[in-house]
Structures are given as structure tokens and as C-alpha cells.
Amino acid sequence: MVDHEFGGQHTELKLSIVEGYLQAFTTALRPHFKHLWYIDAFAGTGSRTVRTESKGATLVEAPAAEIVEHRRGSARIAIDVRPRFDFLVFIEKNANYIAALNDLAAHNLQRSIVVAKEDANTALQRLVGTNRWDDKRAVVFLDPYGMEVEWATLEALASTEAIDVWFLFPLAGLFRQATRRLTDIDESKRAALTRMFGSSAWEEELYPVEDADLLGAIPERRRDLDPRGLEAYVQKRLSTIFGKVLKPLALPVHRGPQMFSLFLCISNKTPKATALAMRIGNHLLDPKRHLIKSSATK
């Protein structure tokens, strides 16, 4: 078993939301489509190692040994979804993780699974370009560690009008890269932001040029948007290419600072398809559900 430790408490929630959607997706679309695909572009190993540290004895508690659990990761969850996906693609660039994914596929030989050791952007853009999309529907899960997803990849996915994209957007990463003062953005940050947003328009939009003051001094260009403002900016950008982009869920849910925004982007533009995906997605992403749940379990 290859250990893959990642994320925090929000990871469990993220995976349960995506699982809920996958279940609803295959249930709703099974009668209408022969080809339902699941594409995991940052697939990991198929499992998630969760370690609970050992605890020494206290006056009221006995000592507890370290607990190591192996929970299901997104690839494994997608295999378990019923009704089934017809075809599953797991993309991952780490060789050790690929070995674990190959094991997972070998334990599910009756399923149609492709494991690809590749860069997610390259693989997704090729996958979109080399398949027809009028006869299938798919869910793509983008679950990167950081700002790896390129705009060109999102454009390719949106162009299919057949793919729903769950995207864990790294809001804290964006907040770090898009520093308060424009002059603090070096060439590598500038290139990363342009790759992520697809053009250099972010410079004007996030760092507006202000008029000179009464003495003729031009104010320094600064980003005034806070994390929520940046999230709204990302949603607006995504909405320029997808049919619908739902209001994302801020993660973690019950404590700051916000690290991620969990987006559902629907590439289909027909009212019937977007209405169904929005009904399910809005229900799953409703922060009130998760806040109530987490306080009820405390």
C-alpha cells in the first residue's frame, strides 16, 4: 500500500460532496447515455492515509497508540459509484502513485479503466481533442495541490458541452501569488497567474490603474480584493467559458482562513441539463447543510 497523506478535515467533506454528485449523475443520466465517463486528472493513489497521533496518558484518559487508517480516495470512490461509470480515466504524474492506481485497476479487471502517467493539462487537452462528445457525458475532477490547472485546459473541457467539472480551486495559492502590490509580482508569479487566467487581463482587473491625486501623484497599483472578492473574480472568469458556474463552497467550512473554493462548472449550455446539474450541485454545495452537520456532530 503506497501512503498518500494529503488535505485535512475539509478533504473528507470535499470527497463526500463529489461522491454525492457522481451518484446522482450516473443515476440521472444512465437511462439516456450509453457512455458515462469519469476522469480524475489529479488521481493520487485511490486511497488516503489518515494518521491520528498517539496520545500520552492524562489523569482522566488512558494513553492512545497512533492510528493509521486507509480511507477511499477519489479514484476508488468513482469505481464504487452505482450505477457504474462505463469508463474511468485516472491521470497522475507521480510514478509511485501510478503503481498504486495500476493495482487498483488490476483489482477491478471487469471495469474499463485507463491509468495514464502524464501531466494533467496535456492529458486532458488531448483527451478532449481526440474524442467525440455528442454521444457521452462525463465528470472531470480537478483536485490539484496548487495552481497546476491551466486556462487552456478549462477552455478545452468547457468546449465539449458534455463535461461537468468539479474544481478544487486553490484560493490561498492565488492570494499568495497575487500579492497586494503589483510591483511585488515577479516574472514567475506573473507567468503562473497568466497561465491560470488565460490572459494578462488580470493585471488590469485585479490591480486597477487609479487617477492621479490632486498633486498629480499616481497611486501605486494595489489589489484591494480580499479572498471572497478573489473568489468572486475567479467565478466570473470561469463563467466566461462554462454554461454555468455554481457559487463555490469555501473550505474549510467552519474555520478560517479559507484555503480552497470548491467549484462545479457545467459545460453543457442547454437549460434542461444545466437545471438538473444546478439543482443537485447547489444542494451539495450549500454551506448551511455542512455547518449544521458539523455542529450536530460536535
Ligand SMILES: C[S@@+](CC[C@H](N)C(=O)[O-])C[C@H]1O[C@@H](n2cnc3c(N)ncnc32)[C@H](O)[C@@H]1O
Ligand atoms: C490532492 S492530490 C489528489 C488526491 C485525490 N483526488 C484523492 O482523493 O485521492 C493531488 C495529486 O495530483 C498529482 N499531481 C500534481 N501535479 C500534477 C500534474 N501536473 N499532473 C498530474 N498529476 C499531478 C499529485 O502527485 C497528487 O497525487
